[in-house]
Amino acid sequence: MIEKQQSYKFKVYEKIKEDIITGVIHQGEILNERKLSEELGISRTPIREALQLLNRDGWVLIETYKGAVVRTFDMEYVEKVLKVRKSLEILAVEDATNNAAEADLKYLNSILDKQEKSIIDYNPTDFMILDRQFHEKIYELSKNEILISLLGNINDIIRFFGIKALREPERNKSTLQEHRNVLNSMIKKDINSAKQDMEYHMKQTSANIYNHNSKKNNIVGKH
Missing domain, CATH: 1.20.120.530 (GntR ligand-binding domain-like)
Incomplete structure (x- = not known):
């Protein structure tokens, strides 16, 4: 669970990024907003905002029909x-x-x-x-x-x-x-x-x- 504070999206951003770096989340994996919301115990809005930040910084790609997909780092x-x-x-x-x-x-x-x-x-x-x-x-x-x-x-x-x-x-x-x-x-x-x-x-x-x-x-x- 993520502690409920105002900086939800940044906490989600850091958690997902660290999970990608350490291999908990794999390259090419689809990040489902609803699943993440249930796992972290927060609403989908900060999840969506965090995924946008991760897309901006090159960690995920936002793909049509799939949503947020973890980048494959070639x-x-x-x-x-x-x-x-x-x-x-x-x-x-x-x-x-x-x-x-x-x-x-x-x-x-x-x-x-x-x-x-x-x-x-x-x-x-x-x-x-x-x-x-x-x-x-x-x-x-x-x-x-x-x-x-x-x-x-x-x-x-x-x-x-x-x-x-x-x-x-x-x-x-x-x-x-x-x-x-x-x-x-x-x-x-x-x-x-x-x-x-x-x-x-x-x-x-x-x-x-x-x-x-x-x-x-x-x-x-x-x-």
């Missing part, structure tokens, strides 16, 4: 998402390098220290949570609300498609080093280097997700 779609993410991440770190105070840089460094510990303890779940915290702090430091909103949804899509790929121990080690390179450039206030380091990090992350899913699905294509 590699072509994900590659487009990854390209947009790379551009936004570079923009974010550019502004964040300008805006970061000493306390912000220390906070980012503490996240990376925790990431290093999670590698030693082999806790990939903690590593992924910390990975997101590192990037979200950079978004926050950009002070660009539009960028923050766009990257939030994009990274949910990446989490859906790359959640298994990001559990590989060797990739975690190289990710940590790439994060440290970004932070070191931010500490030096070297904007160009910070942008280059972030671009390299995004290219490596994209290649890892693509290669992992290509092998899993026997996808052949250029990257």
